[in-house]
Amino acid sequence: xxxxxxxxxVTGASRGIGRAIALAFAKAGYKVGVNYVGSTEKAQAVVAxxxxxxxQAVLLQGDIASASQVDGLMQQxxxxxxxxDVLVNNAGVTRDNLVxxxxxxxxxxxxxxxxxxxxxxxxxxxxxxxxxxxxxxINISSVVGQMGNAGQANYAAxxxxxxxxxxxLARELASRNxxxxxxxxxxxxxxxxxxxxxxxxxxxTKGIPLNRLGQPEDVAQVVLFLASSAADYITGQTINVDxxxxxx
Amino acid sequence: MSDIFEKVKAIVIEQLGVEADEVRMEASFxxxxxxxxxxxxxxxxxxxxxxxxxxxxxxxxxxxxxxxVDYIKQNK
Numbered sequence: 001x002x003x004x005x006x007x008x009x010v011t012g013a014s015r016g017i018g019r020a021i022a023l024a025f026a027k028a029g030y031k032v033g034v035n036y037v038g039s040t041e042k043a044q045a046v047v048a049x050x051x052x053x054x055x056q057a058v059l060l061q062g063d064i065a066s067a068s069q070v071d072g073l074m075q076q077x078x079x080x081x082x083x084x085d086v087l088v089n090n091a092g093v094t095r096d097n098l099v100x101x102x103x104x105x106x107x108x109x110x111x112x113x114x115x116x117x118x119x120x121x122x123x124x125x126x127x128x129x130x131x132x133x134x135x136x137x138i139n140i141s142s143v144v145g146q147m148g149n150a151g152q153a154n155y156a157a158x159x160x161x162x163x164x165x166x167x168x169l170a171r172e173l174a175s176r177n178x179x180x181x182x183x184x185x186x187x188x189x190x191x192x193x194x195x196x197x198x199x200x201x202x203x204x205t206k207g208i209p210l211n212r213l214g215q216p217e218d219v220a221q222v223v224l225f226l227a228s229s230a231a232d233y234i235t236g237q238t239i240n241v242d243x244x245x246x247x248x
Numbered sequence: 249m250s251d252i253f254e255k256v257k258a259i260v261i262e263q264l265g266v267e268a269d270e271v272r273m274e275a276s277f278x279x280x281x282x283x284x285x286x287x288x289x290x291x292x293x294x295x296x297x298x299x300x301x302x303x304x305x306x307x308x309x310x311x312x313x314x315x316x317v318d319y320i321k322q323n324k
Contacts, residue, residue: 130289172285 005056007081008227009033009074011064011121012091014043016190017140020216021088022046024224026055033077033084035060035091056081064091064117074124083132086227087125089118089162090140094192096151107154114158115165122169126178135178136227139166140219143186143242159184163238170236179235181226186242188214209244252298252324253317259293260313273314298324 007030013022014036023046026032032050034057036043043059050057058080062069077084092114095106118139129135144152145159163182170180187193187204193213196204205211219241225231226239240246257271266280277287291307294300298320302310310316 127292130285131292175285 005029005031006085007031007033007077007083008086008088009035009060009077009084009121009125010088010090011035011117012037013046014039016192017185017188017216017219018088018090019046020220021090021223022057023049024217024220025086025227026050026053026057028224029055030086031055031081032057033060033073033081034058035062035064035073037061037063037091063113064121065112067120070117070120070124074121074128078128084125084128085132085134086136086138087121087129088138088140088223088227089121091117092140092142092155092158094152094155096155098151099153102154110154111158111161114155115161118162118165122165122180126169126173129178130173130176133177135173135176136231137169137173137178137180138223138226139163139180139182140223141166141182141184141238143184143240143245146184146238146240146246166238167236174235179226179231181231181234181236182238183219183222183226184238184240184242184246185219186214186240186245188216188219188241190216207245208242212243214241214243252320253313255297256294256313256317256320259297260290263290263293271313273317274312276312278311294320300324 008025010018010022010032012018013034022032022034034043034046047057047059058077060073060076062073064070093110095110097106122137139162141162142159144156145163148156166180166182173180186208222239222241260271261268264280264282264286270280291302294316295302300323310319
């Protein structure tokens with residue numbers, strides 16, 4: 001890619017999988033844009049941790065479901081680092097309920113952040129990547145988008161939507177040396193899964209051939225691989241990091 | 249006017265990789281083998297060069313080099 005220190009933007013980087021991705025990129029020598037919407041202290045801690053390991057990071061507050069806020073944080077990133085080599089669309093929220101009880105606003109919030117947010121960030125980043133004739137976009141989907149999950153119709157629909165976005169964008173941007181791929185994590189130990197009861201975790205684990213939950217770092221390493229030159233010939237694909245839950 | 253044409257011409261040559269004598273006022277982007285993504289890129293480059301904003305509705309109507317030159321002349 002011709003630059004010593006490439007630049008990555010990770011959305012929803014204050015905790016969980018996003019945090020692990022931001023730290024993994026920093027460790028690999030990338031300059032990191034750490035986006036978050038509400039958890040200011042946690043996001044600041046990620047930036048501080050990157051600084052402590054001798055890396056460079058910039059804090060980018062903004063709701064990715066808003067086009068104007070996305071444009072604003074992309075401008076801040078450009079001002080700070082001057083380019084964007086990798087976009088990781090990671091930010092996601094859940095509002096779980098059975099469809100029959102699911103409120104329209106809870107459907108909308110999840111689709112707006114998890115799916116529309118990825119579209120808005122990809123749109124803004126691809127303008128810059130097209131000029132650079134280089135870019136990597138990696139969407140964090142979920143096994144739930146592939147197999148469905150009772151109580152998560154909104155989340156599953158948004159995560160499945162990300163796979164359609166991934167493939168379409170991969171086709172649109174391939175001629176400009178921009179690859180677009182997705183990673184589908186299974187059950188990863190984060191705040192999102194810590195909410196589950198022990199019984200629920202035990203039941204879930206039964207469906208995982210490797211017989212355990214994954215760690216955020218397991219996902220981060222695959223994202224880092226897809227951003228690396230080792231993955232130059234891979235586009236439009238989904239890689240599962242799920243302990244074998246889904247075998248296509 | 250010719251000044252704008254020369255600048256547009258330079259951008260078109262650079263973006264589309266065509267020969268200078270192909271870039272005439274009446275030439276359409278289709279004639280120059282531009283695909284939809286090429287045209288998006290071209291519009292972005294024109295916006296930058298002339299420091300204007302070309303809304304998508306207007307960009308869709310610009311089909312030839314001459315139309316691009318006229319649009320820039322009127323909106324600059």
